[in-house]
Amino acid sequence: MKLRGFIVLFLCGVACVPGLLHAQLTGDTVSVPAFLNKEKNVIEFNGADWSPLFAEMDSLQSSTDSVPRIVSMVHIGDSHVQAGFLTEAVRLPLQRRFGDAGRGLVVPLKLAKTNEPHDYSVVADGAWNFARCVGRKYNAYTPGIGGIAIVPRSNRIDLTFSTLSKTDDCEGFRKVRLFHEPTDSFPAIISEPYRVTGEARNAFLTCYSWNDPVCSIHFSGQIAPGEERLAIYGASLETGESGILYHTIGNNGAFYSTYAAIPRFAEQVAALTPRLIIVSLGTNESFSTALTRDELYKQIDAVVAPLRASCPQAVVLLTTPAECARRRTRWVKRRRRVYYSPNSRVDLVRETIKAYAADHRLACWDWYEVAGGKGSSTAWRKAGLMAYDRTHCTETGYRIQGEMLYRALMNMYQDYVDNGVAQ
The missing domain is CATH 3.40.50.1110 (SGNH hydrolase)
Incomplete structure (x- = not known):
């Protein structure tokens, strides 16, 4: 499987400064x-x-x-x-x-038509198919590590992972490990300063890292014509600390x-x-x-x-x-x-x-x-x-x-x- 012209952009809902890297949801006292x-x-x-x-x-x-x-x-x-x-x-x-x-593994549950934890979001542009590990009617694709797979219906990928908070802060992260359908060519192109790392590289995992903490990461790219659709399973969001x-x-x-x-x-x-x-x-x-x-x-x-x-x-x-x-x-x-x-x-x-x-x-x-x-x-x-x-x-x-x-x-x-x- 090959991707063409695949780039990664980062979007922040609030100012992404080092002081926010440790911001956490406090939860309710019980x-x-x-x-x-x-x-x-x-x-x-x-x-x-x-x-x-x-x-x-x-x-x-x-x-x-x-x-x-x-x-x-x-x-x-x-x-x-x-x-x-x-x-x-x-x-x-x-x-x-x-x-x-870091926040750790986040899975695109809402895109698979089920409930998602309140402290992150995975949002996609365009139409996507999905599979869940529970329920026979969702077996068109193979789910991955989180029990979910999402697959774009077109040859375009626009997908955003974000951390959310009850406060004005965000849980910043400097590293993403993206889980996806096994392939040896994901992604094809990525622009600086956001780099693909060889850490823990295997067929279903691609790692990215950068210097300054962000609250959101946007994947955008084009799948090469004639290739099968790419299933995405989730991502681990990490501080690098x-x-x-x-x-x-x-x-x-x-x-x-x-x-x-x-x-x-x-x-x-x-x-x-x-x-x-x-x-x-x-x-x-x-x-x-x-x-x-x-x-x-x-x-x-x-x-x-x-x-x-x-x-x-x-x-x-x-x-x-x-x-x-x-x-x-x-x-x-x-x-x-x-x-x-x-x-x-x-x-x-x-x-x-x-x-x-x-x-x-x-x-x-x-x-x-x-x-x-x-x-x-x-x-x-x-x-x-x-x-x-x-x-x-x-x-x-x-x-x-x-x-x-x-x-x-x-x-x-x-x-x-x-x-x-x-x-």
């Missing part, structure tokens, strides 16, 4: 409700050694090297992750403590099997060089009444095993889903009434995830237990932290989950700092 099991908020290492990860995180706070040090983390999940509130509540305090290496990169990959309705079906998914995740991979799936599996424990165990392995093989430098954290509820109906005096009852199959999913983690010496965070265990979905709903469907949380509910995950990570990190061992 308080943790009393019905959570705070004493259960621990990570079970199951024999996994996290000392190398914590050592690298520790070095970020004392490093004086001129070469940036990056600790990359990847969080993979379903609709709970796609919304972005949960992961933002983990990412921002990590970056405040250890350094901000030392710190944490926290990448989010979330898709509404996703199962473990969803990510196992994405071609070269583990290889693309490996391009982010993660030191920590968090997998938060299982809610959708709990609504599949035909799924057996053995089948689920195999589906977990179909995702986790390739990730471990492709990312040997990474530790893996599996998380369990919280209790949710099933929508049911009954007739009362000839009237159809809707009610909700706890989804008992969450227990099967939770125990299978915990068993897989224990069998393979992987860490596990039991969010089911931390969130309150049996009957907790009713408490979350009454507290206004769970949506009407008793499956999804409100924004505040997700921020509480993120806060608890951050606390669990930091408690384990502090144990390492105090004792020198994380196992």
